[in-house]
Structures are given as structure tokens and as C-alpha cells.
Amino acid sequence: MNHLKLIKTEAEYSAAIERFEALLDAQPGQPGYDERDVLAVLIERYEEEHFPIDMPDPIEAIKFRMEQSGLSQKDLVPYLGSRSRVSEVLSGKRELTLAMIRSLNKHVGIPADVLIRKPQEALPKGLYDMDFARFPVREMEKRGAFRGFGAGQEGIGEKAEEAIRWLVGRVGGFSAVPQFALRKNDGMRLNARLNRYALLGWSLQVLLEASEISTPQRFNAESLSDKFIETLVALSVLDDGPRHARDYLNKAGIVLVVLKHLAHTYLDGAVFLRKGGSPVIALTLRYDRLDNFWFVLLHELGHLKLGHLSTESSWIADDLDLTDSRSSKEREADDFAAKALLPEDFDLDKREALSAAELVDYARSHGVHPALAAGRIQHARKDFRTFANLVGRGEVRRQFLP
Numbered sequence: 001m002n003h004l005k006l007i008k009t010e011a012e013y014s015a016a017i018e019r020f021e022a023l024l025d026a027q028p029g030q031p032g033y034d035e036r037d038v039l040a041v042l043i044e045r046y047e048e049e050h051f052p053i054d055m056p057d058p059i060e061a062i063k064f065r066m067e068q069s070g071l072s073q074k075d076l077v078p079y080l081g082s083r084s085r086v087s088e089v090l091s092g093k094r095e096l097t098l099a100m101i102r103s104l105n106k107h108v109g110i111p112a113d114v115l116i117r118k119p120q121e122a123l124p125k126g127l128y129d130m131d132f133a134r135f136p137v138r139e140m141e142k143r144g145a146f147r148g149f150g151a152g153q154e155g156i157g158e159k160a161e162e163a164i165r166w167l168v169g170r171v172g173g174f175s176a177v178p179q180f181a182l183r184k185n186d187g188m189r190l191n192a193r194l195n196r197y198a199l200l201g202w203s204l205q206v207l208l209e210a211s212e213i214s215t216p217q218r219f220n221a222e223s224l225s226d227k228f229i230e231t232l233v234a235l236s237v238l239d240d241g242p243r244h245a246r247d248y249l250n251k252a253g254i255v256l257v258v259l260k261h262l263a264h265t266y267l268d269g270a271v272f273l274r275k276g277g278s279p280v281i282a283l284t285l286r287y288d289r290l291d292n293f294w295f296v297l298l299h300e301l302g303h304l305k306l307g308h309l310s311t312e313s314s315w316i317a318d319d320l321d322l323t324d325s326r327s328s329k330e331r332e333a334d335d336f337a338a339k340a341l342l343p344e345d346f347d348l349d350k351r352e353a354l355s356a357a358e359l360v361d362y363a364r365s366h367g368v369h370p371a372l373a374a375g376r377i378q379h380a381r382k383d384f385r386t387f388a389n390l391v392g393r394g395e396v397r398r399q400f401l402p
Contacts, residue, residue: 004038007046010142016043022394057192058115059092064192065110067322079103132161134197136262143260145205164204171207176275189318189330191266198262199317203270206282209257210274219253219279224305228252229340232301233294236369242293243399249281254304256297257282258400268292270317271300273309285400290392291375295337296320302336303329341372348373349380359387 007013016039023036065071076086080100088094096104101115140146141156141163149159149166156163168174177200190199232248235241246256261267261284269283281300285293296318303309303316308329318330348354348362359377363370374390377383 004035004042007042013043013046016046018394058096058110058117059090060192060194061110061114062104062108063090064322065108069108071108076108079107130164131197132164135160135164135201136195136198137163137201139262140201140205143205143262145201145208164201167204167208171204171211172275176207177204189320189322189327191319191322193264194266194319195262195264198265199267202259202262202265202267202284203315203317206257206259206270206280207274209259210255210280210282213250213255213257215250215253215255215278217251217253219277221305221307223252224301229298229301229305233298233340234367236290236294236372237367240399241369242290242396245297246400253278254301255280258285260284260401261286266319266321268318268320269296269300270315271303271309272315279304279309285397288394288397289375290369290371290395291378292391293396294341294369294372295375298337298340299333302333302340306332306336308333338376341368342366342376346373346376349377356387356390359390 007016020036020039020043023032023039062076066073066076073083073086073090077083080086080089080103085094089096089100096115101112104110104115105112137146137156137160145167146156146163149156149163168177171177232245235244235248238244246258249256255278257280259282265284267284268286269281271279271281273279281297281304283293283296283300299318299320300316306329308316316329318333343366348359354377359373360370363373369392370390371392374387378386378388378391
């Protein structure tokens with residue numbers, strides 16, 4: 001505990017995050033338990049100072065609460081007045097009245113200070129009127145987004161507009177920018193607190209990195225057969241399975257990009273089609289666990305295999321912490337990933353007594369990594385301490401990120 005101190009630099013922040021994650025399983029009375037709690041306070045203080053969070057957009061906050069609570073527009077009628085009024089409010093055509101704010105606060109539990117805010121506008125449709133100062137360019141620079149730009153002595157903060165325009169030009173112009181990053185109401189599984197400028201910045205860098213990766217052949221949707229998926233999942237048993245998965249997808253014409261998320265993107269992954277139909281899957285590795293890596297990868301691959309992408313909707317992004325999605329595409333991708341990773345009759349989560357040895361034997365007999373079974377049990381039981389030593393924590397980022 002004596003080594004703990006205020007976090008002042010990005011390097012110290014990253015080290016603190018890694019140490020905190022390593023102590024997640026510490027129990028009361030065990031070494032590291034108190035250290036973890038102190039680290040949480042220090043990390044939160046650093047984030048508040050360096051990554052201040054904007055209050056959520058009121059309309060997005062209402063939609064977020066609807067999704068989390070399983071509410072339909074009909075359920076909001078008692079609080080907003082009529083079906084047509086609910087529709088007008090959610091579409092941004094009608095402002096919230098003081099009576100609506102009080103009612104939503106009392107009955108739906110949305111904080112009043114969120115509801116009284118002016119709704120945010122979607123990002124502009126062109127570069128000409130963007131607020132370039134809102135891009136997290138310093139954080140993007142640390143992620144390597146502007147290699148080759150050359151900000152000079154002024155620094156990237158003083159050259160935000162030039163840097164973003166340079167990046168847009170590198171990825172093929174504004175027409176290549178993902179539309180999901182520009183619109184508020186895209187129907188995807190995205191957090192109400194999402195910073196659209198941060199999401200757009202992350203997406204631009206994904207495009208840049210994807211453009212630098214070639215594949216030996218063009219993608220053919222028919223290649224995503226059951227056998228292809230089974231072989232991909234079988235790679236999970238290897239110590240460096242995630243890297244083998246990247247190479248395996250590349251041979252099929254699918255580019256896998258791993259890029260750390262930016263603050264306030266609340267993102268696990270995305271999948272998109274480049275011009276010409278070439279697919280890219282992008283993962284943030286927000287959680288450095290093998291079970292999470294494989295589920296997010298198969299979820300995004302599910303979007304691709306199930307035909308969820310088209311010329312009209314060529315990008316999908318996901319915050320998989322939002323479990324109760326009302327989107328049929330998200331539910332289908334969840335089901336696809338679950339069935340691809342483990343047998344449909346998987347029932348270890350229902351057993352009252354299950355040893356680690358039994359879990360490992362089950363995984364071995366089904367040709368998958370034990371982390372997949374351990375993660376499924378944790379998720380089903382909402383108990384993230386059970387088999388915590390089997391989920392492969394700390395085994396993914398080191399394979400991709402410096």
C-alpha cells in the first residue's frame with residue numbers, strides 16, 4: 001500500500017488500470033483487497049480531471065432507460081400524455097415540459113438534471129461545420145492516429161482541424177466515414193453517455209489501420225460456413241488463439257483490427273464493410289479476458305454472417321455491457337455467438353456443485369478453451385468471482401497491443 005500515490009501521467013494511469021484488473025478477484029482479508037479499493041479512488045480522480053464526462057443527452061437517456069427496463073413507447077404514455085406525444089418527444093420534434101420532466105424523474109427514475117438539458121444535435125453531415133475542438137485529438141495521438149501528420153511545435157491540440165482533415169483524407173474522404181458515428185438515432189447498442197466525437201475519432205483510426213492491412217483474397221460470404229466457424233472457435237484452445245484467429249480471418253478476406261477504445265466511447269467492437277464489400281471487424285479489448293474476446297469477435301462475425309450489413313447500413317457498433325437490447329439484429333448476433341462458442345445444451349451454470357476440474361474436462365472434451373465455459377457461467381449467474389482464475393484475464397491485450 002505504501003507505493004500508492006496520485007496518478008499524474010498517462011503511463012501511471014495505464015499501470016493503475018492493469019493493477020486494478022489484476023486485483024479484481026481479491027477477497028476481503030486477502031492481500032490486494034484494500035489496495036484495489038484505493039486504486040479505484042485514484043483512477044476515478046484521474047479520469048474526472050482528464051476525461052470529464054458530459055451529461056447524457058435527455059432523449060438518449062430516455063431511450064437508454066427504456067431499453068434497460070424493457071419499456072415500449074406505450075409504457076411512456078402515462079408520463080408524457082399520448083402515443084403521438086411520446087413519438088414526438090423521442091424523435092426530437094417536441095420539447096420536454098416541466099410536467100413531463102417531473103413525471104419521468106419520479107416514475108422512470110431519470111435524473112432531473114439530465115432531463116432539463118438541451119438535446120444535443122447530431123454531428124454535422126460534412127466537415128465544413130464540425131467543432132474540431134471537441135475531438136479528443138491528444139488521446140487519439142497517443143493511440144497513433146496521426147503518425148506522419150507532423151503537428152510541429154504547436155502540438156496536436158492547436159492543429160485539431162488540420163489533423164482531423166488529414167485523417168479523413170487518409171481514409172478516403174468524408175464519404176468513407178461511418179454513418180453510425182454521425183447519427184444519434186441509429187438503433188444500435190450504444191451507451192446514452194456516448195461521446196460522438198470520440199466515437200468518430202476511433203472509427204477514423206480503425207479505417208486508417210484497416211487500409212494498411214491487405215488480404216490474400218476477396219471476401220466471399222459463402223465462406224462463412226458452419227465448418228469455418230467451428231474451426232475458428234477451435235483456435236481458442238491455443239495459448240495465442242486470438243492472434244491465430246486474426247490470421248485465419250485474414251485468409252478469408254476479413255480484416256481484424258484491434259484498437260483501444262477512447263474515453264467515453266463505451267465500446268467493445270464494431271463491424272463494417274469498406275467500399276467494394278471488404279469486411280472489417282474492430283475490437284477494443286475493453287476487457288482483457290479470453291472469454292470476452294471470443295464472444296465479442298463471434299458477435300461481430302455474427303452480424304456479418306447473418307446479413308445485417310448492407311450498402312444502406314454498412315457499419316454496426318456495440319457496447320455489449322448493455323444486455324437487454326431491443327434490436328432484433330443485436331439479439332440474433334448474441335444468439336449466434338452463444339451457440340457458436342458452446343453447445344446449445346450447455347448446462348454447467350445450472351449445476352449446484354461444479355469443480356474447476358470438471359469445467360476444464362468439459363471444455364477439453366468439446367474442443368474449446370475453459371475460459372468460454374467459465375465466462376458463460378459467470379454471465380448466467382451474475383457472479384464474476386466464480387472460476388475467475390479460468391476466464392483468461394490478462395491474456396489478450398499482450399497479443400495485440402504494445
